[in-house]
Amino acid sequence: KYKSEYDYRPAGHPQTADNHNNVVPMQIGPYQLNNRLILAPMAGVTDLPFRQLCKQLGAGMAVSEMVSSNSLLWGSKKTQRRASHAGEIEPKSVQIMGTEPAMMAEAAKFNADQGAQIIDINMGCPAKKVCNVLAGSALLQDEELVGRILEAVVNAVDVPVTLKIRTGWDRTNRNAVQIGHIAEAAGIQALAIHGRTRADQYKGEAEYDTIAEVKQRLSIPIIANGDITSPEKAKYVLEHTGADAVMIGRAAQGRPWIFREIDHYLQTGENLPEPEVTEVRDILLGHLQNLYEFYGEYTGVRVARKHISWYSKGQSHGAAFRQAVNRVDSREEQLDMTHAFFEKLIMREEMAA
Numbered sequence: 120k121y122k123s124e125y126d127y128r129p130a131g132h133p134q135t136a137d138n139h140n141n142v143v144p145m146q147i148g149p150y151q152l153n154n155r156l157i158l159a160p161m162a163g164v165t166d167l168p169f170r171q172l173c174k175q176l177g178a179g180m181a182v183s184e185m186v187s188s189n190s191l192l193w194g195s196k197k198t199q200r201r202a203s204h205a206g207e208i209e210p211k212s213v214q215i216m217g218t219e220p221a222m223m224a225e226a227a228k229f230n231a232d233q234g235a236q237i238i239d240i241n242m243g244c245p246a247k248k249v250c251n252v253l254a255g256s257a258l259l260q261d262e263e264l265v266g267r268i269l270e271a272v273v274n275a276v277d278v279p280v281t282l283k284i285r286t287g288w289d290r291t292n293r294n295a296v297q298i299g300h301i302a303e304a305a306g307i308q309a310l311a312i313h314g315r316t317r318a319d320q321y322k323g324e325a326e327y328d329t330i331a332e333v334k335q336r337l338s339i340p341i342i343a344n345g346d347i348t349s350p351e352k353a354k355y356v357l358e359h360t361g362a363d364a365v366m367i368g369r370a371a372q373g374r375p376w377i378f379r380e381i382d383h384y385l386q387t388g389e390n391l392p393e394p395e396v397t398e399v400r401d402i403l404l405g406h407l408q409n410l411y412e413f414y415g416e417y418t419g420v421r422v423a424r425k426h427i428s429w430y431s432k433g434q435s436h437g438a439a440f441r442q443a444v445n446r447v448d449s450r451e452e453q454l455d456m457t458h459a460f461f462e463k464l465i466m467r468e469e470m471a472a
Contacts (some may be wrong), residue, residue, distance in 0.1 A: 144179065145363045147237055147309050148279030150210040152179035152364070155385070156355065156378050157311075159344055159368030160184055160214045160239065160283070166422070167203050168409040172402070173371055174208040179364070182283075185241045188217025188226035200414070204234060212237035212281070216244065218258065220267045224275035225277070227342030229273050231276045238276055240269065242298075243283040243313050257287045259317065265298060269305035283311040283344075286329040287446035299333045307339060311366050314345035320367075331360040342366045349377075350384030357385075373429025375402070396468060398462035403430045404454065411450050420453055427457060434464060 145152045158165060158173045158181035170181035186201050187389050204211040213235035215226045227238045242258045242265065260267055273280045284301050287293035294310055302310055312333060314325030325345030334341040343356050344366035371377050378392055383391045394402075406426060410417035424445050431437040440460045447453050 124145075124241055129250055131321045142181060145309070145342075147180075147210070147281060147306060147340065150180075150236065150279070152210075154179040154382055155364040156180075156353075156379070156381055157342060157364055158182065158371060159366045160241070160309075161368050161372075162244070163422075163425075164372065165201065165411065166203070166410075168406060168413050169375070169426075170204075171207055171409070172406055173375045173378055176375045176402075177380075177382045178367075178371075182239050183213045184215045185216040185244065186230065188215055188219065188222040210236045212239050214239040214241050214283070215272075216241040217336060218264070218268075220264075220271035223268050224271040227272045227280070228275045231278050235278065237279050237281060238272060239281045239283060239311075240272060240307075241283055243285050243311070257288070257317065259284060259294060260292075261296065262297060262301060266301045266305060269307055273306040279308040280306065281309040281311065282307045283313070285313045285315055285317055285319075286326070287316045289316050292316075293329055295329050295424065296335050296336055299337045303337050303339050309340040309342060309363075310337070311342035311344055314343070327360050330362060334361045340364070344368065349371075350381045350390060353381045354385060373426065373432055375406075396461060396464045398467070399430060400458070403427070403457060403461075407450075407457065416450050417448075420450055421446060423453060427453070431460065434460075434468065436463075459465060 145155055154177070156177060156179050158170060158178045160182040162184045165181060165184045170183065173181050183204070184201050186198055204213070211234060213230045215223060215230065215238060217223045217226060223240070229237060258268070269280070269282065284295060284298055286295045293316065299310055308335070312330045314327050314330055315321070315323070327343060330341065330343045332447045338362040341360070343360045343362035346364050347353050347367050348355055348370040353367075356362065356365055365381075367377060367381075380391050383389065403426070407423050410423045410426070411417065413420055428441050428443055431440055440456070444453060444456045444460075447456060
């Protein structure tokens with residue numbers, strides 16, 4: 120009834136070009152990215168269906184949600200799904216998280232053996248449950264341990280290793296430059312920086328001056344992250360920081376086409392028109408089918424709920440639709456309700472035209 124294998128790149132939209140904004144695309148180890156746009160790792164969001172979708176809609180790279188370095192968890196279904204990259208557009212980047220150098224090295228080797236082409240280390244997550252075990256951005260308080268973890272992981276694998284950090288652990292302790300030097304010395308091949316401290320969580324506005332300073336001091340590629348919500352903002356951040364690429368997270372939720380919009384703007388200085396409601400419908404229905412196939416019906420329906428909420432945000436009668444669709448438990452009901460909601464939107468548009 121609904122197509123499961125959907126090519127998310129509609130005819131008439133520009134495809135990825137080799138040269139973007141007259142800047143050589145970013146390189147990580149042997150992998151030259153198609154452009155300067157990267158999907159940020161997000162727990163519970165950047166699974167294989169979403170990474171694949173964002174890559175098809177213009178992301179040059181996408182990083183998996185974080186996988187624990189605890190080997191006891193590797194056999195769990197949840198962990199296996201998080202590390203799954205079967206059929207994914209290359210390069211395949213898997214993010215690992217932990218605090219013990221030996222366990223992190225083991226986790227890196229395990230994921231590289233499973234097909235990961237890039238290993239990314241999480242030292243940027245501000246979530247309490249991560250920081251309470253002194254992982255994620257809590258590690259920024261211990262520069263000596265940071266160095267030992269990075270060296271252990273780099274020495275354990277033959278694939279490139281990248282790192283994601285914040286600007287520091289609070290506003291009086293911004294140590295991104297020092298961490299950057301440690302990373303470069305350890306052999307890290309690209310550094311992504313979110314423009315907030317751990318203490319900031321996601322409050323306030325991201326600042327880019329620290330990222331610019333790190334870029335001036337280091338020779339490895341730097342990726343700027345935080346509050347990049349539009350093509351204009353992406354251009355500003357690239358120019359202000361001198362970064363080699365930008366990383367986009369929350370702004371891609373329900374708007375995976377933001378990558379092609381930014382890509383087009385960086386190349387031409389012009390904005391693409393907003394996608395038609397029919398295209399949004401087709402992208403969402405294809406995304407839902409891929410979620411059901413990846414997770415199975417029970418989990419797929421539940422994972423799909425947040426995506427349906429993001430896609431329908433700002434649409435007419437979206438709140439009532441979300442309230443209703445979040446109550447159904449079968450894929451058929453979820454698909455039928457989603458399809459019907461968008462059909463009504465299309466009819467209203469046609470009547471108003």
